[in-house]
Amino acid sequence: MLSFLLAFAMLFQLVPAPAFAQSNDINIRNVEIKIAVISDLHVVPPYMWGDNPDSVAAVASDRKMFAESAAIFDAAIANIIEQAPDVVLIPGDLTKDGEYEAHLYLAEKFAELQEALPYTNIYVINGNHDINNPHAYDYSGSVRVPVHSATPEEFREIYTGFGYGDLDTEYFVPSFGQAGSNSYAARPVDGFTVIAIDAAKYSYDATRSGLDRQETGGNISEELLAWVLEQAQEAKERGDTVMAFMHHGLVPHFSLEPVLLADYLVDNYIEASEALADAGIRYVFTGHMHAQNIASMTSAAGNILYDIETGSLVTYPCPIRYVVFTGKTYPNLEMELTVDISTTLVKEIDFIDPATGENITDLTQYSYDNSIDKETISGLVIDVVAGGFIDVNSLFGSLLNAEIITTGGAYHTGSRAMFESLLPTEDADGNPVSNDFGDFMIAMMREMLPTTQSTGMSVSDGLATVWYELNNSRIRVAALGGIGNLYITDANLRTHMVNPTFAQLDALIADEAYTNALIGRILSAFVDMTLYTDNDGNEYTFFDLGKYVFLEHLGGDAVSRPWVDAIVHGLLFGDISSEIGAFLTDRFMYELGGVFDDIMINTGSMITNDLLGALLKSTFVNALGGNPAPLGNILDMFGIDFIAMVGGGALDGILSDDMISGVSDMVGALAVSFIEGSGAGVGDNNATLFWEFKVVNRTTSAYVTKLNGNKNDLTITIIDEMSDGSVNTYRKTFSINNNAAGTYKVGPYSVYVDTKGNDQIRACHIVE
Numbered sequence: 065m066l067s068f069l070l071a072f073a074m075l076f077q078l079v080p081a082p083a084f085a086q087s088n089d090i091n092i093r094n095v096e097i098k099i100a101v102i103s104d105l106h107v108v109p110p111y112m113w114g115d116n117p118d119s120v121a122a123v124a125s126d127r128k129m130f131a132e133s134a135a136i137f138d139a140a141i142a143n144i145i146e147q148a149p150d151v152v153l154i155p156g157d158l159t160k161d162g163e164y165e166a167h168l169y170l171a172e173k174f175a176e177l178q179e180a181l182p183y184t185n186i187y188v189i190n191g192n193h194d195i196n197n198p199h200a201y202d203y204s205g206s207v208r209v210p211v212h213s214a215t216p217e218e219f220r221e222i223y224t225g226f227g228y229g230d231l232d233t234e235y236f237v238p239s240f241g242q243a244g245s246n247s248y249a250a251r252p253v254d255g256f257t258v259i260a261i262d263a264a265k266y267s268y269d270a271t272r273s274g275l276d277r278q279e280t281g282g283n284i285s286e287e288l289l290a291w292v293l294e295q296a297q298e299a300k301e302r303g304d305t306v307m308a309f310m311h312h313g314l315v316p317h318f319s320l321e322p323v324l325l326a327d328y329l330v331d332n333y334i335e336a337s338e339a340l341a342d343a344g345i346r347y348v349f350t351g352h353m354h355a356q357n358i359a360s361m362t363s364a365a366g367n368i369l370y371d372i373e374t375g376s377l378v379t380y381p382c383p384i385r386y387v388v389f390t391g392k393t394y395p396n397l398e399m400e401l402t403v404d405i406s407t408t409l410v411k412e413i414d415f416i417d418p419a420t421g422e423n424i425t426d427l428t429q430y431s432y433d434n435s436i437d438k439e440t441i442s443g444l445v446i447d448v449v450a451g452g453f454i455d456v457n458s459l460f461g462s463l464l465n466a467e468i469i470t471t472g473g474a475y476h477t478g479s480r481a482m483f484e485s486l487l488p489t490e491d492a493d494g495n496p497v498s499n500d501f502g503d504f505m506i507a508m509m510r511e512m513l514p515t516t517q518s519t520g521m522s523v524s525d526g527l528a529t530v531w532y533e534l535n536n537s538r539i540r541v542a543a544l545g546g547i548g549n550l551y552i553t554d555a556n557l558r559t560h561m562v563n564p565t566f567a568q569l570d571a572l573i574a575d576e577a578y579t580n581a582l583i584g585r586i587l588s589a590f591v592d593m594t595l596y597t598d599n600d601g602n603e604y605t606f607f608d609l610g611k612y613v614f615l616e617h618l619g620g621d622a623v624s625r626p627w628v629d630a631i632v633h634g635l636l637f638g639d640i641s642s643e644i645g646a647f648l649t650d651r652f653m654y655e656l657g658g659v660f661d662d663i664m665i666n667t668g669s670m671i672t673n674d675l676l677g678a679l680l681k682s683t684f685v686n687a688l689g690g691n692p693a694p695l696g697n698i699l700d701m702f703g704i705d706f707i708a709m710v711g712g713g714a715l716d717g718i719l720s721d722d723m724i725s726g727v728s729d730m731v732g733a734l735a736v737s738f739i740e741g742s743g744a745g746v747g748d749n750n751a752t753l754f755w756e757f758k759v760v761n762r763t764t765s766a767y768v769t770k771l772n773g774n775k776n777d778l779t780i781t782i783i784d785e786m787s788d789g790s791v792n793t794y795r796k797t798f799s800i801n802n803n804a805a806g807t808y809k810v811g812p813y814s815v816y817v818d819t820k821g822n823d824q825i826r827a828c829h830i831v832e
Contacts, residue, residue: 095401097150097151097252097256097388098148099149099152099153099385099386099387099388099389100152100386101152101154101155101309101349101374101384101386101387102144102377103154103155103156103157103349103350103351103375104374104376104377104378104379106133106377107158108159108160108203109134109165112165112211113130114205116208118201118208119131119203119208124439127435127440132378132413135415136427138414139410139414139427140377140382140384140410144177144181145180148181149184150185150252151186151253151258152177154188155350156188156194156264156310158170160193161199161213162193162195162196162278163202163212164200164218167194167219171226175225178226185250186226187250187252187260188223189227189246189261189262190216190264190311191311192264192265192311194278195214195278196215196278197266197278216245220246228246228248230250233248233249234249238285242269243265243270243285244284244291246262247261247262255303255304256304257295257299257307258309259306259307259308260308261292261308261309261348263282263283263312263330264278264311264312265283266279270283270285281326282312282327283331284332284336292340293339296345305401306344307345307346307348308340308349309349311350312328313330313333313352313359313371314329314340314350315359315371316742317741318741319737319740321737328352328353338363340369341361341363341365342363344367345369348369349385350371350373350374351373351374354618356383356407356619356620358373359371359742366781366793375620377410379435379618380432382427382431383407383408383620384407386408387405389402402752405752409427409428417430436614441610464570467481470500471500472498472503474500476500483501484499484504485499487501501562502562505557505562506557509532509702510534512704513531515532517540517542520542523541523684527543528541528543529543537553539551539552539557549676549677550672550681551671551672551673552672556671559669560666561670561698569659569663582655582659585655586651586652591607593606593644595609595634595635595643596630596640602627609731609735610735613738613739617739620749622738622741624739632732635728635729635731635732635735636728636729641725641728644724644728645724648724660695661694661696661697663695663696664693665693665694665695665698667691667692667698688701779795779796780795780797780810780815781793781794782811794813795810796809
């Protein structure tokens, strides 16, 4: 008996204190676990960072606080030590770009945390930046230097003790390739199972490229998903609450996420979230998007999955999540559980603010000021275009698909046909004129250039004279008093300038990358356009709108403002669309002028010469821009304004009303999406989720779920397992008032629900 009591006492001491405690009622067991979540650390060790052009460019292209990252991480660790949670979860992107040395640095920091909190379980999983990353660099010198990026095997080795290398932990071993190989299932305390899901793409069996090279997106393979479901089933059989954590999202956190930023969700997020919800996994902790948001989905079978997304430590607002699971187990009830989620913001860090010369004491404001700029907003707009939200091919369809038969009977297609359709077919007196662009160009040359040598244009500092010889149908450039001559005949103007101009223009328009970049430049300039002026004269631009709604989404608990509402209403329903149309048209005309610089003309063939003119030709060709020369240079040399030549405003129609409306709708819809979230689920930064209950009566189970907050719906689910192996499911939702106590009819069963104060459900059972 003495040996038995000693053994029992030792066993009790091995169980962490937060796992369970006995209440005054000996038949009730209390369960509690406190979890800290920090995500997207993107830590760069101080000895790997410096002030050089490459580090400046890295921050400019990716608005993360890399220089401050180590200090922010230290401050977060200090807060976690103060809070002393039972579990710390890190859902990926521990490093900037998978630098091996950075992983070693972090592992040492986690070891220090473990020493300070010996009874805390620390679990890591990799993100899309952490493994096989070709962008791993050391920025400490005058230029960046490539460094080794961790492999999957090295990741597991480095983080031994922080999810890996534990004999009591279950590890996923893929039968082929390496995808998902860092996944594992652990049991930090009695009553809880944590499943780490490695959904990153870094190996040939998962990447689009077929290479062992990281990609932004994520995926859960069929084999990995089956393994996760198996771990969940085993946990349920133990009576555990099951939670998961991973880098990529499983549930959209704003309505346009699957359209605009699909790589922030796993490819198969719909199927995977359904499967996890039905497997009894109610909570998955994610990162990747750098936003504070809780979204939920309900499977076809009626099971809820919450995707609890945590923002990045190195972007606004630099959050730490704390999640407390509190529950009770009753003799006739599996679990009563509540989940309280709160956020702590890192405020003070040991880092000098360059603007003040003092340590940063308000990291929230500092990160707000430094997390986004106009280039970031422009980049987001360009990503939207490149992502296919605006159909560039349709935009330029009027150019590529145009057809015309000119007044002279010539048949032309593409951009030439579109421009020729804008040319006049009659002069001011009503006389017919040719709308063939070659004829039009020659007519303009005859009209613009002098027609005699004595009145000719002086070029090359007076060494030569240019005029149009009407009797010879050519442009003549004479030097040395006409001893040496160059000629551009009408035929050469057609053959070597007009014809190749439109052929090259069609090719550029058909190049998706080229047109995406062109539209991207147009929309990038759009960030400075004033969209709204309030009664106090304050002007708000697209940049103001983009920064506000984006950072509101990152910070969680997003709210709108009167000026935001006014702009969104104007974009979706008002007259801002017409203002955008005018701006984009003007900008398109400006960019079109730049396109002429990308069209190259064979000046060597276009220009001919007499014997002595050979000495002049190279000088004149160089003055035009060489051979070949940009069309824009040639037009400037002759003083030709192409847009004015074809009528200026006549080109307005190239940007259709549908396209303008599409841009306006896109901006408005994106703002609404960031502020309002996914339209399903909690949609908040912090929340108390729900209580879940289960009572078993022979082969029949009754589940009751109730949302805590503004919703007053009580859902009762009956799962009837028949002796022949078949399962019948009955579900009904009731609208309740202040007290849910009573008997509810669900299918063929009556279920009694008992409550205590504050409308909390205490127990339920099927009425015999």
